[in-house]
Amino acid sequence: MKTDKSKLFPRIDPTVIRLxxxxxxxxxxxDWREKESRDNILQMPAVYDVAVPTLTYYGADEEATDGTAVIIAPGGGFQYLSFESEGTAVAQWLNSKGIAVFVLKYRLMRSSTQDPIQEVLPKxxxxxxxxxxxxxIRRMAVADGKKAVQYVRGNASRYKLDPARIGFMGFSAGGTLALGVGHASDKDARPDFLAAIYPYIGNIKQNNVREDAxxxxxxxxxxxxLALAPQCSALYSSWINAxxxxxxxxxxxxxHGFGIVDSHLPVxxxxxxxxxxxQQLHKV
Known part of the structure; x- marks a missing residue:
């Protein structure tokens, strides 16, 4: 007898929330509008010219969830967002594990062409x-990230979430957001855990890790x-030193930018x- 997987993991249409x-x-x-590029140098979907920050909600099966939520900030050098490989695809994987996901579209630098990826590479x-x-723009984007955490935590009961299990995952430039939000002084805007996936460190100082980071x-x-491995190693050291x-x-x-695309590598x-x-973190 075939199992109807749609009943086990019903897909909830994504909901877009204005921050x-x-x-x-x-x-x-x-006054410009958000756009999507597919005919670009990497031939991949890229969202650009984001002027209105939003969250796109992907809900997990209520019977499988433990109330954990992850806010995801895709990367793209603050010029575009890899919204699929570092956003929706990750959301679907986490949904299958009972984790609710909110994919963040944060403010970006305005593009002067229809190929934002080509624009950012020389920079x-x-x-x-x-x-x-x-x-x-980094400061604006981090502000959007903090606002996202405040929204999700403030609406935890609406989405049947545990307000003490709100995490933030960022890829590349989105990792900058994760680190910036992780340093937030306002507890309502600070996530309960962070995931920095090949994060771009940028101007964020790592020597001042909060005692409650x-x-x-x-x-x-x-x-x-982008030779980010040494910076990531230093980031790890700064956390454990604190x-x-x-x-x-x-x-x-x-x-760089491997996201969740299957390249048949251990990564x-x-x-x-x-x-x-x-899972181990929540058992502590």
Missing amino acids: YDGEAPGSEDW LADPETFARITES PPIFICVATADD KRPAEFHGYARGG NSWIERFYDWL
Whole structure:
């Protein structure tokens, strides 16, 4: 007898939530509209020109959930968002484990072409210059991340979530958000755990880890195209030096931006290792 998987894991249509009641603070005069690019240098779906920050909710099967939620910030150098490989695909995997997901579209630099990926690549060549030109948008994006945590925690009962199990996962530039939000002084805006997947550290200082910093899961490939592995190792050291819970996974191969795409490499198991870590974290 065939099992109807749709009854075991019913798909809930994604719900889009606007983060701010009015215009987002600091970008009140932005009048452009969000777009999607598929005909770009990497031939991958990319969301760009985000001026209105939103959360897209993917609910897990209520019978399988333990009340955990993860807010996901896709990467893209603050120029675009890898919304599928670092967003919706991850959400669907976590949903299958009973974890609710909110994928964040945070504010981005405005693109002057229809290929935001091609636009950002030259900017990444000089890390210091990149950090300088993205500082203002980074601050806006981190503010969007904090607002997202406040929204999810404040509406935990509505989504049948545990307000003490709200996490934040960020990829690349989205990892910048994860770290910035993790340093939030307001407890309502600070997540209960972090996942920094090949995070871009940027201008965030790692020597001042809070004494109540959230537990963190860090993952990167040694051969990261942006040479982020040493920064990730230093990030791990800063957490454990502050005597805060941390787990680090460094994979020999995988490059940058591996997301959840199957490349038949050991790095593809990172999402399973994250889930294992999360299960142990909740047993403590």
